[in-house]
Amino acid sequence: MTRAFFATYKIKKMKALVYHGPAKKSWEEKSKPVVQQPTDAIVRITKTTICGTDLHILKGDVPEVTDGRILGHEGVGVIEEAGSAVTNFKKGDHVLISCITSCGKCDYCKRGMYSHCENGGWILGHLIDGTQAEYVRIPHADNSLYHVPVGSDEEALVMLSDILPTGFECGVLNGNVKPGDTVAIVGAGPIGLASLLTAQFYAPAEIIMIDPDDNRLSVSKKFGATQTINNQKSDAVAKLKELTGNKGADTVIEAVGIPETFELCQSLVAPGGTIANIGVHGKPATLHLESLWAHNITITTRLVDTVTTPMLLKTVQSKKLNSKQLITHHFKLSEIIQAYDTFGHAAREKALKVILTNE
Amino acid sequence: MTRAFFATYKIKKMKALVYHGPAKKSWEEKSKPVVQQPTDAIVRITKTTICGTDLHILKGDVPEVTDGRILGHEGVGVIEEAGSAVTNFKKGDHVLISCITSCGKCDYCKRGMYSHCENGGWILGHLIDGTQAEYVRIPHADNSLYHVPVGSDEEALVMLSDILPTGFECGVLNGNVKPGDTVAIVGAGPIGLASLLTAQFYAPAEIIMIDPDDNRLSVSKKFGATQTINNQKSDAVAKLKELTGNKGADTVIEAVGIPETFELCQSLVAPGGTIANIGVHGKPATLHLESLWAHNITITTRLVDTVTTPMLLKTVQSKKLNSKQLITHHFKLSEIIQAYDTFGHAAREKALKVILTNE
Amino acid sequence: MTRAFFATYKIKKMKALVYHGPAKKSWEEKSKPVVQQPTDAIVRITKTTICGTDLHILKGDVPEVTDGRILGHEGVGVIEEAGSAVTNFKKGDHVLISCITSCGKCDYCKRGMYSHCENGGWILGHLIDGTQAEYVRIPHADNSLYHVPVGSDEEALVMLSDILPTGFECGVLNGNVKPGDTVAIVGAGPIGLASLLTAQFYAPAEIIMIDPDDNRLSVSKKFGATQTINNQKSDAVAKLKELTGNKGADTVIEAVGIPETFELCQSLVAPGGTIANIGVHGKPATLHLESLWAHNITITTRLVDTVTTPMLLKTVQSKKLNSKQLITHHFKLSEIIQAYDTFGHAAREKALKVILTNE
Amino acid sequence: MTRAFFATYKIKKMKALVYHGPAKKSWEEKSKPVVQQPTDAIVRITKTTICGTDLHILKGDVPEVTDGRILGHEGVGVIEEAGSAVTNFKKGDHVLISCITSCGKCDYCKRGMYSHCENGGWILGHLIDGTQAEYVRIPHADNSLYHVPVGSDEEALVMLSDILPTGFECGVLNGNVKPGDTVAIVGAGPIGLASLLTAQFYAPAEIIMIDPDDNRLSVSKKFGATQTINNQKSDAVAKLKELTGNKGADTVIEAVGIPETFELCQSLVAPGGTIANIGVHGKPATLHLESLWAHNITITTRLVDTVTTPMLLKTVQSKKLNSKQLITHHFKLSEIIQAYDTFGHAAREKALKVILTNE
8 A cells, every 4th residue: 555545544534522322432533524415514623612412412311322423513614525516615614513404405494493304403413423523524514504704703603503592592582582571591501691692682671590500690690681599599489579570570491401490480480471491301390280271371392493593693793692701611622521521510610611622 | 118119129139140159059139230430331141151160160169259159251231331431332232241351451451461451350250240140240341342243143242252262362373373284172172162163264274173072073073173083082192193194283272171181282292383271270280391392392371361352253243253153052041050050061961052041 | 320319319309388589489399408406307397387477578578588488487297307416306206396496595595585595586487498398497496396295186286386375475474364354455367366265264354356357356256255346347445445444454465566556555455454565566656655654554575485385285285275266278288379378368268377288 | 709719720720832823832821631531630741852743743734733732742740630530540640641642442452553542542732732731631541651660760751752662663663673684774863763772672783874964873873873874975775785795774764754765765675674664754655666576575654552662661771771862952841942943953953852841
């Protein structure tokens, strides 16, 4: 074999964060992805991050993720190669990667429900290799990538891969937030904070943040919460009723994912109001229909569709949304094991989102 | 005392169906109601009916109803006297009585949520005397009565006091029924049938009725159901999945009010679909968030607002809605005890709604 | 040259209706289309029709249509060949052709505004060769064709290529037709009748058809109009005011396309109502803002998006919509010149839509 | 006659701004209003203002206003006397007066179209005596007044009588402003500025203000406009196209009321966009249907309903809306003639809204 062969061979390798079963991950060499379908694109990752869902996977809670899978479903990067049927993007374009892959031509995609795309949905770092790597293959690239506007802060845009559309679509849009409303958000983690930031698009009168962590409540205040309630230290229902003239909140956003918090939401919502669930739940919850049947309420669930990404890009560009506030820590991509440790101890580290840069 | 006095006295008495605690009711003499507020009207009942809620009251399930209360919240009649501030109605006008009393000037009324009216809501036959009587006092008459269009079939209109707005608002409107959709209705009692009739305003492709009573299912077919499932004799979930290409129904309407049927609804709804609860629930239900969190569904509850009564009147007048089909039995008002017996054994009697005429 | 060469050559020819400048058309031999892009499909036409727009083109009103263009933008057929990136369809599939070509991946398509697709829109029989031919090339086939459901009446489906989505989207949906409403439709040609048929999805109380042709008004009655007004023989405004208690119509649909009828619509609409324009206008109209500014009205315009085609297919399959009623005449595709003559004299021939069959 | 009689007589007089035909007005003595209906309230005015409409009346443009009419339809005050059927308010309550009188019980009021109330609408300072007086009679007080929240800045609330609901309902709500959108507002007078302020409830990316007055454009910048165009000095269409990548604005708000500006709006709106008319027009405008028919646009008109007043009150209280910015001048109520002079030369005086205080 010639030197040229080895040279070529070397180019085809890359480093990636690989899942090897519950609690096992490593930063290791993998084959660089290649175009498999004419609608694929290969993206060189420049910035990526870690999601709470990645921690769930590592706990073994998402059994569809198998040994050897590269994790990650967020990031920005540069088009390395575009398949022959890709028309929106070409080599060298800077792109935002959506956590949801959309084919654009199944019934669900046509209805804007990309989360349920028959040929996509949430597959990155789940059913196919993801973005915590030097390169990633993006299927249906024309519908699953977005142009990074010239002059953008690319770190800020990483927040648009998942967390901001999730907080906005599942929490704010589904929650039907309106000017003058009272909004309660249960859970001040990154997703709850993403709802807090994007709820302000609609000028609610009050946004009341509820969480047991005082640090997160203090961050919430900085991000625009008008009131905070530490529900470990005080009776959240009593406090919210007091703040709302005994009516409850027009919109209640569940951003935790356990039965207790979903049940709390039921006690917080005003007649005529909405409970918008964002939390990823592993267990059923009790629904108090014996009182709620007559309260004219709406409850919604949603896996993010990322159908609002073009709109969110405009709000970031026009500085209506400062998504960068969500970033607390920076690492090199090669330091991802350390970054997982930081993100995995979010309370201790006062971590929200970490940025991993592929230098 | 003079004869005149007694004459006057006699005029002031009437007959009414009076609740005397669980399982006790009687058709007895009561004082005829009088105008108490300038916004009140006194209506002479010409036609009334019995509601499933009246049976609940008689079981003792509605403790706010106290001994001595005249039952009933539905009916048509003639204005006997109008208070000084009533401007929409005058003595002699034929009127439809809404089961919901609306003041028209509290926050909830202004938002169209009459069910939560701060000065009304469901009070007739509940917190104040009701319509199963020769006369009834209607507070906030201008906003709680509707003119009977000239030439109307007044029996047909009795169905607009409660059952049709309930089936329509809580089931069809909240359920977001659209042309071409698949609708499943769990419960083929009068309310479920009211949803079936009014769902057809929106031309859904399929309306699948689910009930354990074959007679009701056969009535459903006559009323426009495209498919029926006897959920005692077959697996409703399997059958519905088969009928919908394994997708589920876009809208599922709960018209029973027990945990089992609400939980069934959760298995019937398609991703992106809606469960609209109409049932009056006495117990909590289990909400399967562990699967539904990612299904992009909406669940609604609602106490009927009767805000669509003017619209429903137009659909009856224009024969888009044949509300009379819901009437299976006729009685004189004075035979109301017998009517209760018939309605109380609805399955045996094949009863839907009974009409009581004050002759 | 060998016989084989000629055989091959022959296969590559087809017959088509070709535009040769104002008032000139011929049924002549053309090259059979071939796949040009991986997203193209070639469809063998089985049924097609003629649109009022084709007559406009032949008058020279649509200058973008150049000499040599094959006309036609409606039809059903069978996939002859699918490009390498087409995944929804394969050779032999029966398909409905949308008059609007949609790429599924530009901003407009993602927003459901296929009419403004940056890579499509109305191009068939306009900017590229159309469907009045034995074969047609359909770009972006996955998003521009629809599967014909097994067992469908394919003639009935030809009405879904253009006329029914146009009447429905531009007239009924934009017109916000609701149960109990009063709808006035100005123009009882095929498009007005398509609005009439699909308005009934929403159970309006009254649909008043306005046209100067008594035959079309009598067809309107058969199609579900509750009232008709011959606006040549009577004062349409006075008559409509009389029919609506002097209020006007909640929805007014303009289905003609001249200033006079658009101005008539302004006199027919009730306060709070909507004027939905469908007509293809060649001149400006006068907008009476001096009175309308305070009438809380909405005026809409729309080039059909065909975004409701999947829904309309369901309503045809479930027999909520009898689209076949619009078909009055049948011809062989090879008799298309005669068909144009019939369709071009619609009043004389009492023609609505003609079906051309490629036998 | 006794002294007591004269004392009583004196109390029954007040001062008011009275219209005496085109160009004639005076500050003169009038009878103090009295309760005429049980639903009336008498309000002692504390703060009022002058509207552009008052100037129109004084030009003779509103012929329904007759000699002797007290002008004015805005203000805050204190309940002096409440009719017997008024239940929401009592003597001494501080109230905001809506420019629209709503009975709460006609069809229009029930639909939220208070502007078309069959027993009210815009009547103050128009068909009945208005608010530029020491006292005013408010019919249907329960539905036409709003409680001033404790601790409010009452001057700021005067802006909620008319100008802010007008800018918000007719411009922003009807204009369907959404996060990330581009909004163009034609006319930077008080109403256009009210739209500018309230458009920001929905976080549009760009708000482009168009006016020929540089002072108003500079005020617009302070109020949140992202771009301004002086349409006397530059080509507004060319400039806007340049700012929007040649697309046009998603929402265009007409806040002038002449044919030229309405026609300008038609050149500014993007396909799929909305033109929301606020302007009070005296003449028809030309509607360019020959191009707009295919642009999928919406045009709306609206007389303000003030149905959003409760919501706007919440946004003022929660400091999402600084309505006080609109106030440029202060006068005593008795100086109203001078205030009219200032307001009538708005450009010269750099006047937006004036506040008149009844001391």
